Amino acid sequence: MGEYILGLDIGGTNIRIGAVDKESEVHYFEKVYQKTVFTNSKSVDNLIEFISNYISKYQLTGQVVAIAIAVPATISKDCTTVLQAPSLPGFDNLNLLAPLEEYFGIKVFLLKDVWTAALYDIHKYHLNTGGLIAACYVGTGIGNVFLYNGEIYKGKNGVSGELGHIPIPESKLACGCGNIGCIENYAGGKYLAKYCQHSKIDIETVFSSMPKEDIDNYINYIAIAIATEINILDPDSVLLGGGVLNMEGFPYELLKEKIYQHTRKPFPNDNLNLVFVSDDSTKGVVGAAMYARKMGV
Ligand SMILES: [Zn+2]
Numbered sequence: 001m002g003e004y005i006l007g008l009d010i011g012g013t014n015i016r017i018g019a020v021d022k023e024s025e026v027h028y029f030e031k032v033y034q035k036t037v038f039t040n041s042k043s044v045d046n047l048i049e050f051i052s053n054y055i056s057k058y059q060l061t062g063q064v065v066a067i068a069i070a071v072p073a074t075i076s077k078d079c080t081t082v083l084q085a086p087s088l089p090g091f092d093n094l095n096l097l098a099p100l101e102e103y104f105g106i107k108v109f110l111l112k113d114v115w116t117a118a119l120y121d122i123h124k125y126h127l128n129t130g131g132l133i134a135a136c137y138v139g140t141g142i143g144n145v146f147l148y149n150g151e152i153y154k155g156k157n158g159v160s161g162e163l164g165h166i167p168i169p170e171s172k173l174a175c176g177c178g179n180i181g182c183i184e185n186y187a188g189g190k191y192l193a194k195y196c197q198h199s200k201i202d203i204e205t206v207f208s209s210m211p212k213e214d215i216d217n218y219i220n221y222i223a224i225a226i227a228t229e230i231n232i233l234d235p236d237s238v239l240l241g242g243g244v245l246n247m248e249g250f251p252y253e254l255l256k257e258k259i260y261q262h263t264r265k266p267f268p269n270d271n272l273n274l275v276f277v278s279d280d281s282t283k284g285v286v287g288a289a290m291y292a293r294k295m296g297v
Contacts, residue, residue, distance in 0.1 A: 002019070002021060002027075004019035004021055004064050005297060006018075007116075007287070007288035008051070008070065009288060010069065010072070012088070012140060013034060016030070016281065017050075018282060018286070019058065026285055027058075030054070041090050043094060048104075065107070065297055066106055066107040066108065067100065067109070069109065069111070070115070070116045071112065072085065073087075073112065074159045077154055079109065083159070087140070096108070096110050107297060109291060111291050114161065115145055116286075116291060118133070119294070120283045121275075127237050131235075132235045134238045134239070135147075135241075138241075141188045145160075145161045163225050164183060165179060168186060183224065183225050186218075189244045207250055216254070219254050220258050222244075222258075230263050230268050231264050240255075241279060256274065
């Protein structure tokens with residue numbers, strides 16, 4: 001009999017699930033389309049059914065000691081309720097914890113997807129957790145979290161690290177968060193997708209077909225967001241990853257150059273530790289389980 005934490009990484013497109021053992025090894029990993037799980041407005045019932053089926057399928061009854069669920073959303077500071085999830089219809093103001101704990105009778109954890117990514121990457125890249133680690137993941141939007149002495153800094157309401165929502169002066173673009181002019185509309189993958197659609201470029205090869213001026217402009221927005229965080233926090237290390245940074249031909253050197261251009265001299269500029277991280281498929285699942293272990297499971 002094993003002892004596992006079920007890790008779930010609910011994304012805007014896919015749900016990843018796996019049984020993570022004490023050595024942080026993942027077993028029975030699966031990736032399924034989110035829409036095949038959330039088939040109607042009863043999101044909690046859909047999720048319970050999905051998890052139950054998974055436990056039955058791999059005969060894990062009695063071996064799962066906790067469930068950790070990562071969502072691309074803001075969540076309440078007590079980590080019980082999804083506050084706002086633009087890519088998960090039906091999840092806004094939804095308490096996930098209480099009904100799941102009642103149904104499964106084990107501890108359930110709800111967390112932001114970027115927390116899982118940072119915990120996983122800190123472990124994988126052997127970062128010293130003393131001091132301050134900032135993590136920026138550029139995907140559809142910009143995921144961000146910072147940890148002080150290994151502890152996730154959550155903020156007064158649990159919504160710290162919303163780096164993608166730095167306002168850009170004069171911009172009139174509406175953001176998924178409800179505000180106008182947020183930087184993630186310029187620096188995130190959403191912008192790239194729109195750019196490719198408009199200029200009829202294949203997104204797979206965008207960095208080799210985009211004119212230099214447009215690449216410069218796009219990368220500069222990413223660098224502005226990251227450098228802003230660096231200038232505020234003076235972090236010991238900065239993890240840089242996410243879907244966009246892991247795309248074919250992504251110009252890392254240009255991003256580095258632009259980050260250095262915008263960071264304050266001489267410090268933090270002269271002593272930056274930028275760590276580019278890969279986009280491992282099991283990151284969210286393993287990271288979610290790591291969070292549960294960190295919380296004492
Ligand atoms: Zn916004």
